[in-house]
Amino acid sequence: MPVKGQVLISGASIAGPALAYWLHEYGMTSVVVERHDGIRPGGQTVDLRGAGRTVARRMGIEDAVRARSTGEDGVAFVDARNRVKAAFAADVFGGEGFVAELEILRGELAELLHERTRERTEYVFGDRITAVDDRDDEILVSFAHGPDRAFDVVVAADGIGSTTRGLVFGDEARVTPLGLYTAYLTIPRAASDGSWARWHNAPGGRVVALRPDNLGTTRALMSFLCPPRGYERLPAAEQKELLRRVFADAGWEAPRVLRELDAADEFYCELVGQVRAPRWSRGRVVLLGDAGYCASPISGMGTSLALVGAYVLAGELAAQPGHRAAFGSYERIMRPYVAQAQHLPPFTPRIAHPRSRVGIGFLNTLLATAANPTVQRLARRFMSPPAEKIDLPDHTGLRRA
DSSP: OOOOOOOEEEOOOSSHHHHHHHHHHOOOOOEEEEEESSSSOOOOEEEOHHHHHHHHHHHHHHHHHHHTTTOOOEEEEEEETEEEEEEEEETTTBBBSBBBBBBEEEHHHHHHHHHHHHSEEEEEEOOEEEEEEEEESSSEEESSSSSSSESSSEEOOOHHHHHHHHHTTOOOOEEEEEEEEEEEEEEEOOOTSSEEEEEEEETTEEEEEEOOSSSSEEEEEEEEEEEOOSSSSSOOHHHHHHHHHHTTOOOOOOOHHHHHTTTSSSSSEEEOOOESSSSEEETEEEEEEHHHOOOOOGGHHHHHHHHHHHHHHHHHHHHHHHHHHHHHHHHHHHHHHHHHHHHHOOOTTTTSSSHHHHHHHHHHHHHHHHHHHTTTTHHHHSSOOOOOOOOOOOOOOOOEE
């Protein structure tokens, strides 16, 4: 029989609430547990592409996403004097290039999904899973604060550093670092900030980027090539001091971003990587989104993978005779799509972070060539994420009457 008991979802960012939406559509109930005290606001810009956009349309949220769009018109690659070396409009490559047609802040999308599910889904904020006891007919879950509860299925949708995944799979899943640290923060809007994102390369494999949002502020990104050194585990104050050292002579808008570090409430620094798991389920526990197959922010596919994965998993839980069959079918459908998303262009991320001025000049020349309308069709294959290469199941007949 299809899953009829409650489904526990760990994580209330994108994948978790999206799964809750579809589970309800197919007649199942879910509980979402989130360690933060509520839906986390803010965050950087995320994209809805290809199949991810199709799922958003099937959810009936495409227009709502468009209404909350950042309004980003494109991305310009600029030198230290802010001169444009190459530019790509949002409608280049059919709206599936550097900038997608549907761009929204992560927190805005999470809030939108929460709004669509909160009346029919139990959300438990400020708590987390601490232990699971997988039994023959149920899985008993312990929490840091709440009482133990029994569920039919547990879904780990709590990100690349998923603690739920660690409880069940140990170190079986491999987090592969890509040799890049990236810091994100929100800073006040300045007169120089328009409707285009701006990307600046500085020698030493450093990048400073500024992106407009729809809230009257600017989203800043600072990234630099570096092997794993544990910087992602440092306290925020030490991470900010590290950035001041690394970007002290980066020029362009770097001094402005560095001045805003201490005042930035929304600050996050990560070691960019991918999650590769030999299996996505064990017993009654299954991985979803970044917890199971993070493709990294470089891929441009994280949000689409989350939405598509939630759609496929919920449909298979409703259609298949039990959770084991559902998990197996979900993985068979999603694996090729995930493999495409995780297959990054050669020399990524080094190609976008040249270490020398000569390398930066070569990159800008390459981008300027790619921006030429006569070569855009050929360039799309190499410069657009693989957003559409999945045959989405049609679960229309499984939805509630």
